[in-house]
Every structure is written in C-alpha cells, then in structure tokens.
Amino acid sequence: MAFWKPDPTFYASPRDAVAAPPEKLAYVAAFDRSATEPDAIAVLDVDPDSASYGEVVGWTELPFTGDELHHFGWNACSSALCPYAPHPHVERRYLIVPGLRSSRIYVIDTKEKPTSPEIVKVIEPEELADKAGYSRPHTVHCGPEGLYVTALGGAHGNDGPGGIALLDHDSFEVRGRWEVDRGPQHFAYDAWWHIAHDVLVTSEWGTPSMVEDGVVGELLLGRKYGHALHFWDLRKRKHVQTVDLGDEHQMVLELRPAHDPTKQYGFVGVVVSVEDLSASVWVWHRDGDAWAAKKVITIPAEPADAADLPPVIQPFGAVPPLVTDIDLSVDDQWLYVSCWGTGELKRYDVSDPFNPVEAGSVRIGGIVNRTPHPAQPDVPLAGGPQMVEVSRDGKRVYVTNSLYGSWDDQFYPDGVGAWMAKLDSTPGGFTFDERFFPNGADFRGRRPHQTRLQGGDASSDSYCYP
Numbered sequence: 001m002a003f004w005k006p007d008p009t010f011y012a013s014p015r016d017a018v019a020a021p022p023e024k025l026a027y028v029a030a031f032d033r034s035a036t037e038p039d040a041i042a043v044l045d046v047d048p049d050s051a052s053y054g055e056v057v058g059w060t061e062l063p064f065t066g067d068e069l070h071h072f073g074w075n076a077c078s079s080a081l082c083p084y085a086p087h088p089h090v091e092r093r094y095l096i097v098p099g100l101r102s103s104r105i106y107v108i109d110t111k112e113k114p115t116s117p118e119i120v121k122v123i124e125p126e127e128l129a130d131k132a133g134y135s136r137p138h139t140v141h142c143g144p145e146g147l148y149v150t151a152l153g154g155a156h157g158n159d160g161p162g163g164i165a166l167l168d169h170d171s172f173e174v175r176g177r178w179e180v181d182r183g184p185q186h187f188a189y190d191a192w193w194h195i196a197h198d199v200l201v202t203s204e205w206g207t208p209s210m211v212e213d214g215v216v217g218e219l220l221l222g223r224k225y226g227h228a229l230h231f232w233d234l235r236k237r238k239h240v241q242t243v244d245l246g247d248e249h250q251m252v253l254e255l256r257p258a259h260d261p262t263k264q265y266g267f268v269g270v271v272v273s274v275e276d277l278s279a280s281v282w283v284w285h286r287d288g289d290a291w292a293a294k295k296v297i298t299i300p301a302e303p304a305d306a307a308d309l310p311p312v313i314q315p316f317g318a319v320p321p322l323v324t325d326i327d328l329s330v331d332d333q334w335l336y337v338s339c340w341g342t343g344e345l346k347r348y349d350v351s352d353p354f355n356p357v358e359a360g361s362v363r364i365g366g367i368v369n370r371t372p373h374p375a376q377p378d379v380p381l382a383g384g385p386q387m388v389e390v391s392r393d394g395k396r397v398y399v400t401n402s403l404y405g406s407w408d409d410q411f412y413p414d415g416v417g418a419w420m421a422k423l424d425s426t427p428g429g430f431t432f433d434e435r436f437f438p439n440g441a442d443f444r445g446r447r448p449h450q451t452r453l454q455g456g457d458a459s460s461d462s463y464c465y466p
Helices: 014-018 125-132 217-221 405-411
Strands: 025-031 038-045 056-065 094-098 105-109 118-123 134-142 147-154 163-167 174-177 191-194 199-202 228-233 238-244 249-257 265-273 279-287 290-299 323-328 334-339 344-349 357-363 388-390 396-400 420-426 429-432 447-453
Touching (some): 056 118, 094 134, 199 249, 249 323, 323 388, 388 447
Antiparallel strands (some): 025 447, 163 174, 199 228, 228 238, 265 279, 279 290, 334 344, 388 396
C-alpha cells in the first residue's frame, strides 16, 4: 500500500508557515487593457541568490483576448489539513485564474514546468452561469472541501446578485452556487472565513454595470456602492448577519482575517468616504453573540491643485488615498495598506488589532507625486502601490501598480505604466529593495496586478491549528 505524504507547502499552523523555506518564484497576472493581445501569467525570479533575480523568467499567454486577469489563487493550500473535511493528498499545483471581464476561468499547472506553466483546463462562462448562476469571477480561495470563487454578477448578463461558486478540487468542474440562503446579500466582492469557527465573511463592491466602466460619480455620491459586511454560517451556507459600515463608506473590499484560528477578528479596507475623500480600515470582531465592526485607521485625502488632478477628482481639489488593497502578515503583527491614489504603502503594527500603530511608510508613484523607484530615481512613475503580497515569513512585501483597467484610465489618464516592486520588512525598517524593479517592457505591454508566491503567501492560506 502506497504511503502518501501531504504537500510540504501545507502548514498545520501559521507558526509552521512562517518557518518554511522562502519562495523562489512569483506568479503575476498581467493584462492587456486594449484587449488586442492575450493576457498572461508572468513568472518572476524572486531568489536573491539567482543571476536572474528580479527578472521575468517565464510567460504563459492565454488563448483568448479580453479576459482582464485580476485576482487568482491556488487550487489547494493549508486548509487541506483541516480536520472536518481533510484533503491531505491534493497538491498546491494549479493556479485558478479567472478573467474578470470575460467570466472565463483558467486552470494552469505549475508543477512540471514552474517557469513555463501550462493551461490544462478552461472553464467557459456558460458553465459558470448554467451551474452556479454567476458571472465576473473575482476572488479565489482554497477551502478544505473545494474552491470558493466569488463573482460580482449573476448569470447571462444579469447584474446580480453576486455570490460564490464552488469548484471541485480535482476535476475543477463547477459544482454550483455555494449559498443555500443568501438573505439580504446582493453585492459581492471578497470572501474569507474563520474556518475553525464555521464563519464565512463577505464584502461588497458593486454589480458589473456599476464597476466595469470605472467609478460612476452619480453612484458614488449617491452612496450606491457596497458599504456592508455579511456574516454566514460556513457549514450551513446560510446568511446570519449584516454589519453596515454606513453608506458614506463606499466600496468595502479586501478581507484579511486573523491567521490564528483561535481568533475571531479581521481587517477590511474601505476605498473612500464620500464625506471627505478619506479611506479607512476597519476591524470586525465578535461582540457577544453578534458581530460588530470598528473603524481603527483613517487616512485623509491630500490637498492638491485641481490642475494636477484627473477630471474624475478635479472638483474636489484633493487626492483621495484610495485604499484598494490590504494584507496581514502570517504572524498577525503587521498590516500593509495600499494607498493607490497618493502612492503610499503604509505599515501598521496591529498586535493590538483595535489600536494599530503606524510603523513605516514608503512612497512610489501617485496621482500627483509620481515618486520614482530608488533604482531609477530620474523616472517618475504612474500608478501606485496596489496589490500587495507578503511572504510567509513576513520579511518580503511585493507590490504591483495597476488596479483595474477602467480605474487606471480614470485616475491616470496619461497612462498607468507597468511596474512591480519589493520591500524588505523588518521590525526596525521598511525599505525598497533596489535590486528588484521589473517594469515597462518587462511586462510586454501588459499591466501587472495580483501576485501569488510559490508555496503560498500571506493572503492565500487558512490554518486550522494555532
């Protein structure tokens, strides 16, 4: 009888993940805004001892155009070791890569050729629509019993409700809609969980017609975008509670629960307040038998000359931070907050999640500042820190500069460019790695978005043991 060992990149606890060997490769979604060339997965060498460190060493083009790659994830992760639905013999092998605009989902094998991953399956939008009733797949999370794929839209062009489709771990077929009772939930965006407590959390952006052409001023000022969190019974797949953050807090996006499975709190970023253009970070937590949320970080807008601003924000005479991504280190100590509008990446010590302390900040890009990278100090940069990914040990932080095609064009109408940067994060410092700055032609005319690290990263795994 064969003896199978679990994938060595599955970690029973956050502590095990932190102690694991560092990543050697990073996989980056790169999309063509013009939809004339195929999107691609770029493979980056992130081994500092390698002769090709910081370079694009692999490139997998998709067979179609117009997919608009955005978020993606691993087919399996440390949650495979969870006791209530264990799948210890699956592998962290495939990248599940949705096209946000096309509603197509690609399955890409990284095992045999890590720097030349191969497409092994394509889930067409009709299958997602027919079997789950959804379109515009957005976020992928590997659960112990299957793959959770959040989607912004309903099937066949229907605007909503958005929700979660469940995919099979092995065949990657669409099993169906995850929700049994969705209650009042209509908008969708991210989903994550307190897996040891049978709690799932979802956030809100908007339906496809509200987001695909960029920020719609009338909807924003009319407070029509998402502004709530939803809490669910994970096992029963049933909506339990809505926590409204207030309709002035528009676009409640990235969810980052504590990695420690004994804890029941997490952080969520809010893009903008319509009252003063500030951005914010909230902590959700148990409050007796119910859930509550508290604003713990406020980042103000920065005054600016209207002549220096794109038309979408000229009337306001200020640059909004636009917090569009956050990431929590695996040890739950550091929270990284991307301010894509002002070009700032902030680091907070969140050892006490209710009282974050700012503990570092860097500037790069920005709507007005156009701050250069230290490796090319004479080259002003567009875009700003957007998607942020943290290594398992918390020592390396990767950022890319493109948010979403229509937003890029609105806020950086003269071009957003293409770049990726890495920061070294230690208790005593938070600084750019000047050796790591792939940019421009390195991405072959595409715009880089989300990064996934070989062996897992801070935002892709869930742990069932403390």
